[in-house]
Amino acid sequence: MTEGLSDTARMQASVATRVRAGALRMRRDIVEMIGAAGSGHPGGSLSAVDIVATLYLGGILRHKPDDPSWPERDRFILSKGHAAPVLYAALAEAGYFERTHLKTLRKLGSILQGHPDCKKTPGVEVSTGSLGQGLSVAAGLAAGLARAQDVRPAAYNTRTVFVLLGDGELQEGQVWEAAMFAAHQGLGNLVAIVDNNGLQIDGACNDVMSLGSLADKFTAFGWEVIEVDGHDVESLYAVLARARAHTAGPVAVLAHTVKGKGVSFMENEAGWHGKAPSDAQVAEALRELPIAEEKGIQ
């Protein structure tokens, strides 16, 4: 459904190159930080890399890394909080904090908790980790920002709230309470992205608890639905830009992804949902994720 896009919604080639390079560094960071931590969730972090990179590095999110509370910023909520490493990698890449923090992931005293903690990490809007709650929070935030804009139209530009959910997470009933609310309120500044990697801890989502057609579900709940290849940054850019521009109501972007994407032995393996790679596995993974500059991209 990405046909008919205007040129303005196309990612410039130089930006695409930058995002791809950033995404590659993020994948390396994710593998290394989870390896160093000795625990964590690589599979669902790697599946979301291109989505999060497009948001933070591709010019979709309006934000200021040196001013995390900038009132006019767009908001991003990682509802699938166990994928914290992908958010930390993006925040470090964007400059919210020094990269040296990444190796402190999950360690005592770290600003990088096992799941996102807004009290400890610059750039984290709200703490997440218990699944199924982020869409409600995003919807409340979007409603509040939209109302503020009605009251003080001159004070703010349109601020969009992006929220990233896992597909397994959609088994939580609260997600659908929030989906009803967002459509009922006509939240045109809300974009929910589903990292549709098809796997959850106990196996394939549709073996554990069938999700049925997510497109039909969101459509039936009154949302606009756009499907996209969740690893093609140019398509992601076009779709997210279109979703952002759609102000008649909430948009669900169903991003088709591969769990563990980029590390061959992790790809499509539910076992890599919540397991840290050994030192040898980290080394093997990094061989598959060459340093961007060495590949001639930057």
Place this chain on the structure above:
Amino acid sequence: MTAKATREALGETLVTLVEGGVDIAVVEADLSKSTTTAKFADAYPERFFNVGIAEQDMIGVAAGLAVGGQVAFTGSFAVFATGRTYDQVRNTVCYSGLDVKLTPTHAGITVGPDGGSHQMIEDIALMRVLPGMRVLVPADYRSAKAAIRAAASTPGPFYIRLGRSALPEIYSEGHEWEVGRAHVLREGSDVTIAACGVEVAQALLAAEALANEGISAEVIDVATIKPIDVETLAASAAKTGRVVTAEEHSVLGGMGSAVSEVLSEVCPVPTRRVGVADTFGTSGNPDELMVYFGLTADDIAAAAKELL
């Protein structure tokens, strides 16, 4: 002033707060008429969100409004607003330290005929163990208004326990809530009665009855359960040497437990806890249930005499 329920303070106080310049939003879950948030909805529809029968979403939406900079109040009944939403309150509101104020109504057995499914007598226990959560239990309509104002002007999560049934007037007009402060409502020397909510009026009646028998009871309104006023409680316990706690809540984990926890460390004295035994509620009229569950002034006075 005629007797009024603490819930009647909710909608109208929130309206006055907005009039006073506080950026408030209210999220309700289909109970706006019962909780009185409908008054707020009428006055400020653009600040009011009804999520339908979806309490978990109610907490999440309130959290989002708070993330956006507003002071978010939530409605519903105590039984749903704490039990059904516990993970949302814990992991999203408290863990993030958000400006969400839970102000559910219909707490305790004085809900009456709806019965045990709707009589929330575990909420103080559930809420007070959450890091960062402040727990307030107003004893009358005026103090409920004061509690709501205090929560609105103090950053962070709050739980304010409001009730359905009318309560006699305890505090005078203009009463202001000090978070963390207990109030000595009547001085005495033989026994301390520490009460909250519905039981404050009962405690004052009990003290009067005890006085007629030559027993001097000190009555303290433990209005803030968390943070609890150790100083006031310890001073009274040191003076009287005996403590009766009285609450319209399970005797497990509520105000009586909170008082016992701190006094056992700083001023251990013989104690009796008046409250609902480890059981569910049941249908009946509030007055009948007060007798049935042993929460009347007579029950408090009897507990005091056991200690003498």
